[in-house]
Amino acid sequence: MTRLRLLAIILLIIIPLLFYMGVGAYHLFETGWTFYVWWPTALCFGTAYFLGWQVARRMKTKTDSHPGDPHWTDRDQFAWGMVQARVEKSADLDQEALTQPKFYYDTAEAIAKELSVVYQPGASDPVGPVTIPELLTVIELATRELHDRVRKYVPGSHLMTIDHWRKTQKAIGWMKHANNGYWVVSAVLNPVKTAARYLAAKTTLTPLQDRLQRGVINWFYAEFISDVGRYLIELYSGRLKVGAEKYRELQEQTIRADEGGGGASPEARPVTITVIGQVKAGKSSLINALLGERKAQTDVLPCTDTITEYVLKSSGLPATLHIMDSIGYSHEGADADQVDKTAEVVRQSDLVLLVGHARNAAKQADVNFVGALQNWFRTRPQYKIPPIMAVLTHADLLTPAMEWQPPYDWSAGIRPKEKSIRDAVGTARESFPDAANIVPACTAENRQWNVTEGVLAGVVNLLGEARGVAFLRCLDESANEDRVGKVFEQLWSLGKTAYTIFRERAGK
Amino acid sequence: MYPSWANLANLFAGRDQKFQAGIADARHRANMPVFWMLGRTQTGKTSVIHYLTGAPEAEIGNGFRPCTRYSREYPFPNPEAPLLNFLDTRGIDEPGYDPAEDLAQFNDKAHVIVVTVKALDHAQENLVRNLDTIRRAKPGRPVLLLLTCLHEAYPQKQHPTPYPFGSSLYPPNISVDLTRSIALQQDRFKTLVDDIIPIDLTKPEEGFAEPNYGGDALKQSILDHLPKAIRQTMLTLDAVTSEFRDESLRRAMPVIVSYSTLAAGAGAIPVPFIDMFLLPGIQAKMIADLATVYGQPLSAERFWEIASSLGAGVLARQAAREAIKIIPGVGSAAGAALAFGMTFALGRAFCIYYRAVCQGHVPDTGTLKRIFEEELGKASRFWKPGG
Numbered sequence: 001m002t003r004l005r006l007l008a009i010i011l012l013i014i015i016p017l018l019f020y021m022g023v024g025a026y027h028l029f030e031t032g033w034t035f036y037v038w039w040p041t042a043l044c045f046g047t048a049y050f051l052g053w054q055v056a057r058r059m060k061t062k063t064d065s066h067p068g069d070p071h072w073t074d075r076d077q078f079a080w081g082m083v084q085a086r087v088e089k090s091a092d093l094d095q096e097a098l099t100q101p102k103f104y105y106d107t108a109e110a111i112a113k114e115l116s117v118v119y120q121p122g123a124s125d126p127v128g129p130v131t132i133p134e135l136l137t138v139i140e141l142a143t144r145e146l147h148d149r150v151r152k153y154v155p156g157s158h159l160m161t162i163d164h165w166r167k168t169q170k171a172i173g174w175m176k177h178a179n180n181g182y183w184v185v186s187a188v189l190n191p192v193k194t195a196a197r198y199l200a201a202k203t204t205l206t207p208l209q210d211r212l213q214r215g216v217i218n219w220f221y222a223e224f225i226s227d228v229g230r231y232l233i234e235l236y237s238g239r240l241k242v243g244a245e246k247y248r249e250l251q252e253q254t255i256r257a258d259e260g261g262g263g264a265s266p267e268a269r270p271v272t273i274t275v276i277g278q279v280k281a282g283k284s285s286l287i288n289a290l291l292g293e294r295k296a297q298t299d300v301l302p303c304t305d306t307i308t309e310y311v312l313k314s315s316g317l318p319a320t321l322h323i324m325d326s327i328g329y330s331h332e333g334a335d336a337d338q339v340d341k342t343a344e345v346v347r348q349s350d351l352v353l354l355v356g357h358a359r360n361a362a363k364q365a366d367v368n369f370v371g372a373l374q375n376w377f378r379t380r381p382q383y384k385i386p387p388i389m390a391v392l393t394h395a396d397l398l399t400p401a402m403e404w405q406p407p408y409d410w411s412a413g414i415r416p417k418e419k420s421i422r423d424a425v426g427t428a429r430e431s432f433p434d435a436a437n438i439v440p441a442c443t444a445e446n447r448q449w450n451v452t453e454g455v456l457a458g459v460v461n462l463l464g465e466a467r468g469v470a471f472l473r474c475l476d477e478s479a480n481e482d483r484v485g486k487v488f489e490q491l492w493s494l495g496k497t498a499y500t501i502f503r504e505r506a507g508k
Numbered sequence: 509m510y511p512s513w514a515n516l517a518n519l520f521a522g523r524d525q526k527f528q529a530g531i532a533d534a535r536h537r538a539n540m541p542v543f544w545m546l547g548r549t550q551t552g553k554t555s556v557i558h559y560l561t562g563a564p565e566a567e568i569g570n571g572f573r574p575c576t577r578y579s580r581e582y583p584f585p586n587p588e589a590p591l592l593n594f595l596d597t598r599g600i601d602e603p604g605y606d607p608a609e610d611l612a613q614f615n616d617k618a619h620v621i622v623v624t625v626k627a628l629d630h631a632q633e634n635l636v637r638n639l640d641t642i643r644r645a646k647p648g649r650p651v652l653l654l655l656t657c658l659h660e661a662y663p664q665k666q667h668p669t670p671y672p673f674g675s676s677l678y679p680p681n682i683s684v685d686l687t688r689s690i691a692l693q694q695d696r697f698k699t700l701v702d703d704i705i706p707i708d709l710t711k712p713e714e715g716f717a718e719p720n721y722g723g724d725a726l727k728q729s730i731l732d733h734l735p736k737a738i739r740q741t742m743l744t745l746d747a748v749t750s751e752f753r754d755e756s757l758r759r760a761m762p763v764i765v766s767y768s769t770l771a772a773g774a775g776a777i778p779v780p781f782i783d784m785f786l787l788p789g790i791q792a793k794m795i796a797d798l799a800t801v802y803g804q805p806l807s808a809e810r811f812w813e814i815a816s817s818l819g820a821g822v823l824a825r826q827a828a829r830e831a832i833k834i835i836p837g838v839g840s841a842a843g844a845a846l847a848f849g850m851t852f853a854l855g856r857a858f859c860i861y862y863r864a865v866c867q868g869h870v871p872d873t874g875t876l877k878r879i880f881e882e883e884l885g886k887a888s889r890f891w892k893p894g895g
Contacts (some may be wrong), residue, residue, distance in 0.1 A: 164856065199868035207837050278631040279629065279630050279631045280629060280630045281631075282633060300661070300688055300689050301630065301683035301688060301689065301692055302630050326630070329631075330632075330633050331631055331632075331633055332636070357629075359657070359660070360548070360550055360626070360629065364601055364602050365601075367632065394660070396663055396664065397660050397663060397713065398658075399713055399714055400663070400713050400715045401659055401663070401710065401714040401715065401716070402664055402666075402714060402715030402716060403664070403715060404663065404664045416713065439662060444663070447663065447664075450560075456865060
């Protein structure tokens, strides 16, 4: 009933306009002005075509350049590359097939097969070992994501039915037929002028219609492939063992925490940062400089012999930072136990700050430590190595040692000190090609430079990646801790059911 | 008299086995001090070499030649007639470093071990371990510990003057941080070293009023610990570099002293007449090298044309020297002194000749002869056999 009324109102508004259009068109035809009026119209259509093409292109690039999730390991990125290749190929697919639901199912199956080879190379039935709840989790997560996106990006999607979807295809077909009919009638009335206009319209109007239609459907298909691919990657990496709900919850806590903007939300998981370096490199001094107060004990002699945790909470920071002060290596007093302890803490952290003396190029011990860390992660492709940011302390001691007049523009400046800092960073870059960032600083009290604007800003920049590392680790932890409990729970309910059946039978 | 002086220089590079063996023997007898430098990179090893030799740091960097897997050497002023030799074990701080290879090569050669450690750097695990092994291989060999980069303890401040560490490592007027750090270093290295010298050799651009802070103490310590026999070279080098302030002379003098010392080594070979065969080659090479230092290879040949007139006198002296050698004990020392003096005088004569030519008048034979005699007299000041 409401629909009928709505239709009536729309018609009552449109009919007079349609009448004007008809009368106007007839008038233009009568006076022979059609020819002159056509040109501005063509200009409008041309502009519309250009804009439509731009929109379509942006939509395409948007899906193409999806970088993958920040917590992904190299193996995941490789698999993601295969998914992306499929997205790119989607533009050449038969448009008719894209409206068939079965096509989507087949595609999902094909992606699953393709990706399983990456994760289970050499297995005869790579898809076999996947559990049913895991597969259901993929479907649940992917469809939910797609659902959110369709609601957000496709206007009027909440009223759209499958029928509509099919009809979109047909509606465009009808429009073409109607168009053709119009041209035939016109041609009878005025053959010469019509021929000219037909040619012009063919080059502008028709491709625009095609493009818009293609854009929406292709976009939907590309999103579908991406979502299924993304969650298949999570599935094969064993990260869906925790179930869809727990997965989403952890994702909210870790990766998505800073998307809300502003300060750290209370439920956001803190980011753990471990500060490592050779003995006396200035780890504790850096921590004090970051905290803005003298909390970590510092001395001219080696003094940190335990791992200490400090908490940095600030309204300007998107997350609470837990900073771990580690034991310096390369010291004859530090035993293997302490070095192992530091390595263990580093493996458990989301971000690593490698502190080195700017004046000391003897970074061999650091290179070895980082190398050992990389090896540890290389043999465990399910984890992602935390990003490493190198901090070169004691920048004030660089040539000329007697001068200290910050601020220094070390990346482009021409003062001798600026050049020295640049050279020191360059040397460090050669030693640590994998470092995410290298920042010079001076952490000495009353000579501080580049701590907030350099080091802290660098940390914030890496938070996205650090959160990815945290997310992976949390998933692994909760999957392992729940596994025994889950089996027990299932056994218990199975036992209960069996007992009920047994009692019922016995009662009879 | 001396028909092919210039060609003699080629003997050095040549295939003449007998000559090469003779030169090697002469080098051995020239008592060249060999310093074995140990320390992490950027602890100031090159600065120490620069301070001791006066050679520009870039030249030192280019002059290093690899000798073992972990080490390189810098013969000063040149590989043919080195006056001082510096062995630099670069790999000392690498965890996989094994000193066995370097010990096999250097243990007999090295006279002094110079360990450089930044005063505030306490990451010395590898260094301490390897130094212990090296020390055990020859416990009697002096080991000097240089605590470098003192200014890092008092950033952007000038060094306390005068140099306070002359008599004690813990003078009253230095910062507490530095004192405590030095104490820890002393404790760490106490059984491994014979002397500890706090030092800060900086480049002029660092802006310190005293760029060679503690340099004198370093030199004194080296002289105190060098074996007597080879102390002489250090003293000679020190004497000539402090006497000649002129820039090109400062570069030429080490060359003259190095070949003269080599000649002295040849002179010390107790077999009569063998150095008569070696000396012309050594002297010819010296003149060729000096000409390169001055950037005028051609001037060497023109010098020989006049210098050949010196020949008669030189030869007569040489013959006398060979006769002395026959007297046991006295002979080789006197022979060495004379060979040093004649080579030294010849080198000095070339420098004076070259300067005169540059000023537009070519000295005649008589003038050159007078110069030669004068310089021969001076040479004894720089050469005191046996230290």
